[in-house]
Amino acid sequence: MASIVARAWELARSEGIGGITLRALARQVGMRQPSLYEYFDSKNALYDAMFADGNRQLLERLDGLDLPEDPRQAVKLFMRTLAEFVLEDGARHQLLFQRPIPGFEPSPASFAHAEEFLARGVDLLHAAGVRDPGDVDCVVAVVAGLVDAQASNDPGGDRWTHHLDRLIDLHIDHAQQRSTP
Amino acid sequence: MASIVARAWELARSEGIGGITLRALARQVGMRQPSLYEYFDSKNALYDAMFADGNRQLLERLDGLDLPEDPRQAVKLFMRTLAEFVLEDGARHQLLFQRPIPGFEPSPASFAHAEEFLARGVDLLHAAGVRDPGDVDCVVAVVAGLVDAQASNDPGGDRWTHHLDRLIDLHIDHAQQRSTP
DNA sequence: GTCTATAACGAGATAGAC
DNA sequence: GTCTATCTCGTTATAGAC
Numbered sequence: 001m002a003s004i005v006a007r008a009w010e011l012a013r014s015e016g017i018g019g020i021t022l023r024a025l026a027r028q029v030g031m032r033q034p035s036l037y038e039y040f041d042s043k044n045a046l047y048d049a050m051f052a053d054g055n056r057q058l059l060e061r062l063d064g065l066d067l068p069e070d071p072r073q074a075v076k077l078f079m080r081t082l083a084e085f086v087l088e089d090g091a092r093h094q095l096l097f098q099r100p101i102p103g104f105e106p107s108p109a110s111f112a113h114a115e116e117f118l119a120r121g122v123d124l125l126h127a128a129g130v131r132d133p134g135d136v137d138c139v140v141a142v143v144a145g146l147v148d149a150q151a152s153n154d155p156g157g158d159r160w161t162h163h164l165d166r167l168i169d170l171h172i173d174h175a176q177q178r179s180t181p
Numbered sequence: 182m183a184s185i186v187a188r189a190w191e192l193a194r195s196e197g198i199g200g201i202t203l204r205a206l207a208r209q210v211g212m213r214q215p216s217l218y219e220y221f222d223s224k225n226a227l228y229d230a231m232f233a234d235g236n237r238q239l240l241e242r243l244d245g246l247d248l249p250e251d252p253r254q255a256v257k258l259f260m261r262t263l264a265e266f267v268l269e270d271g272a273r274h275q276l277l278f279q280r281p282i283p284g285f286e287p288s289p290a291s292f293a294h295a296e297e298f299l300a301r302g303v304d305l306l307h308a309a310g311v312r313d314p315g316d317v318d319c320v321v322a323v324v325a326g327l328v329d330a331q332a333s334n335d336p337g338g339d340r341w342t343h344h345l346d347r348l349i350d351l352h353i354d355h356a357q358q359r360s361t362p
Numbered sequence: 363g364t365c366t367a368t369a370a371c372g373a374g375a376t377a378g379a380c
Numbered sequence: 381g382t383c384t385a386t387c388t389c390g391t392t393a394t395a396g397a398c
Contacts, residue, residue: 211365212363212365213364213366214363214367215364215365215366215367216363216365219363219364
């Protein structure tokens with residue numbers, strides 16, 4: 001079951017997340033297509049398992065970090081790690097952070113993992129003095145903007161992501177100034 | 182022909198850009214599906230016509246502006262207009278600024294319109310003192326980040342876009358400081 | 363130019379034997 | 381659990397009459 005999901009990720013990397021077919025997946029795992037229905041009730045159930053798995057991978061990655069004491073440096077490492085994770089695998093990026101499959105919505109259980117990740121980021125930003133929810137939104141949007149631009153236009157490069165640390169500093173400074181005038 | 186494209190946009194708004202089928206489009210225009218092949222050689226040719234049309238709409242919208250003398254205010258108006266344009270129509274946003282249709286790439290002729298738009302934005306940023314290409318990338322990514330977040334999570338609202346002016350100021354100031362140390 | 367008819371394909375899902 | 385066989389549906393695209 002876990003190995004089927006792993007094969008599905010391989011397939012997604014080569015064919016695109018929307019290019020997965022149950023026939024192709026079955027071939028990858030050495031089965032016939034109908035046998036997959038023993039493991040997933042539907043194709044969307046497969047996507048849901050992948051969504052949960054991808055988020056689990058991300059949380060694992062973040063668990064492996066030892067975050068600096070300095071909250072601002074912690075935010076930077078967190079965001080750089082996120083960027084690296086996302087740029088490793090375009091299909092995973094799409095499934096976790098965009099809505100690439102019409103008709104697919106993650107189940108509440110799978111979505112909880114995604115919220116857990118977001119909550120960790122927000123906590124770090126709080127510790128770094130970014131308390132206003134609007135300022136949190138801005139930092140999140142800026143990081144997403146850089147990472148998306150990198151992924152769409154030059155995955156593998158760093159034309160956009162090399163600005164990450166500097167912009168995070170800029171926005172944290174700005175947020176702190178606004179909250180203590 | 183122009184009216185077929187207009188109907189295609191209606192369809193895209195209700196069914197999603199990827200949810201267009203030639204049958205449904207034919208029904209909308211009061212034809213049978215094969216008759217559409219008189220106007221478009223393939224489905225991707227339809228998408229290409231829509232891509233060109235969407236960019237034409239955007240350029241038209243920008244032509245209608247009278248931009249303030251102050252270059253910084255001009256940038257803000259330009260970006261606000263872009264945001265408004267994008268948030269009006271999620272399907273158009275997808276087709277013009279994302280890669281929602283596997284296998285579809287705009288033709289060079291259509292793509293030229295998109296580059297024209299980008300060039301206008303970059304010119305304005307130059308006039309506002311954002312000359313370093315890296316700084317241009319940052320402003321573009323920030324605006325895209327805010328607009329995408331708005332479109333994905335709350336189209337119709339302004340939770341993210343109401344930060345546009347402030348962040349543009351922040352980034353222009355920052356770029357100017359960096360270029361004249 | 364528009365039509366009817368249909369080809370050619372591929373997808374997800376199900377029935378039922380083993 | 382895995383298989384073979386098949387259903388059902390929808391799609392783009394083409395042939396050829398009018």
